[in-house]
Amino acid sequence: MIRHIVMWKFRPGTEAEQERFLSGLRALQGVVPQLLRSEVARNVGAGNYDAVLVSEFSSLEDLEAYKNDPRHKAVSALCKSIREDRVAVDYEFQEA
Template identity: 45%
Template sequence: MIKHIVMWKLKDHAEGADRAANAAELKRRLDGCAGIVPGMLKFEVALAQPGLEATYDAVLYSEFESKEALEAYAAHPTHKAVIPFIASVREGRQCMDFEV
């Protein structure tokens, strides 16, 4: 199994909206990627919660049964359609894939 974790720090303002609005839109768009390929076992998008410690604004936690399933997700048109928006609103990104 492959775990795929991505965190984003968002710009204060981008795409005509503030950080909170862009975080909500990022989550909405990424939530649309859940279940788009066979072998996706888990897919969860969460936003930083007020009052709790967070150095990033959004996180994706996902699990795939294989490297091939993760690659299929990365290449899927629904996923590819989300990338330009995220790229335009993000200040930073961290990613880690690991096998368990």
């Protein structure tokens, strides 16, 4: 199994677009078949990244298929227009 974690810092003044982006990410669950599980949340603290995605896939190939899915690409394009920074990590894990 692969866990894919992404965090974003958004540009000030893009609050409406941020909500559209985060809602769009949430809407991919159950739509993109390779996406087994996802959690999208806003940071409740100060001075860190603004939002996070934690998602799970069966394989790196499934993660790549998700990244290349047109529905994900549309959401990602919105993010690219409003973010200041992005960090990500992908790692293998065993289901409990």
